[in-house]
Amino acid sequence: MTEVAIIGAGPAGMSAALELQSRGAFVTVIDDAVAPGGRIFAAIEKRQPHGSEEIGGQKLVADFRARGGHYLAASEAWQIEPGPRVFLTQDGRARVLEPQFVILATGAQERPVPFRGWQLPGVMTVGGAQILLKTAKQIPTEPVWLAGTGPLMLLYARQLLLAGGEIAGILDISPPIRMGRVTRAFPAALVHGAPDLFRGVDWLVSLRKVRSISGVTAIRALGSDRLERISYETRRGETGEVSASLLLVHDGVVPGVHATFAAGCDHVWNEDQQCFQPVVDAFGESSVERVFVAGDGAGIMGAKAAATSGRLAAIGILRSAGLISDAAARRSASPLFRAQRRAKTFRRFLDALYPPSNLAIPDDAMLCRCEEVTAGTVRRLLRDRPHLGPGGVKSGLRVGMGPCQGRQCGLSLTRLVAETHDLSAAEAGFLRIRPPLKPLTLDELASLSSNQ
């Protein structure tokens, strides 16, 4: 029996599970949420789906519940080792799985946007607000300020208006776009992603009456123990200050790379999307044998492509396990490869249209929210000790050592190291990710031995 552990029950993980189970593999799916669907289809079983994507998501979740193998809801994978071995916790008890293959389908997270006051109550991410809408049918009480760029912010703005919320204004942090890149990518995007393109235009039209301040290059959240005012600067040299109780921030999404780094996978720097991503082959196999990566965790491509890459990882595993022939794998994979190429074409257009803004990180921004270390403190250490990389800063200042394990400061730390030492991001590297990937109590750890 071929056993496969899948971490993540979003579009990629669910699709991989269904494909594997249907062809005779035994699948265990570990996911930290209470219900399958990932962030994009959060609580999809409890709400009215909107549009074809969500209807598809609801069906995928129903199929997964029926035929997706052994699903461990509200469980956490906290270590992945060569073998492969997966350590996990559920209901306060830890145990180890030793499957033949692992698929890491841990998805994306929003890119951290450090600025002065981003840690104040009253500052949240746009994605967080969208999850509140999906899972708790909850919207901001007062007209809300948005600061950001990219499709997710536009989608949320539209959803918020439809849900009866109000938008005070948008601080548009989009950098100047390179029109040549957009124009070059447009024809193919129109051919391969017309419906998505029209959907985007529809979002923009629905927001035409919302006040928007373009070219914003700096934001500050002001207030003593909660957000009271937002000040901003624009590329044109204008400054402004508005009073606000809630600010939602967004600068695109990046792969959640903690699991892939912990598993020892090789990574590369994606210059267009300004993030690290694991190196994978066409089927999603990483540099670590029998560890596959599927979905946005392997590089941001969106939900539809995530489902396709999940199926490809499954086919890759079935082939490696000898459950299907090489020829059969190629036959099953070829339409999926075509779909991936189309998705990549559309993504290239989106990347050109919405490049990451990567606002300059001021010295007074709290770089590491957990350990409360400012960017200025990190820069001083880096100037005094030019040999230090992200790992050295972590040892020296505890940056990235708090409960979030560098999920909110890792990429910013790479930027600071690169800027200060005049290196590329790839040369600067990323924090060393160590177990446990999620906080673990001693009680849980101790339960490991009694379970064996």
Next chain:
Amino acid sequence: MFRKCKSDAADARQVQVVIDGVAVSADDGEPLAAVLLRTPPFTSRKTAISGAVRAPYCMMGVCFECLADVDGRGLVRTCLQPVYQGANVRRHVGAPDPARAAIDD
């Protein structure tokens, strides 16, 4: 800070949770952090380093700002924790004090 959409008001089963000694009603199964974000003072914790006030930030388990103590479990991410009847929630207050914990127990 947040409120329920009017159109969807009260279509879920209501349960009672206790947050720092105050009874609050909530939808069964919604994320506990959602309740914190519509219950004054709209915060989740005071940090262990400086005692600064924080609130839920990412709602997807990657920022750890929404940590609270729920029925004695000390490091619960309230964004991933569904609300259930009778949950006893305590916001984190600064650095943990082992002596205090011993007295409380």
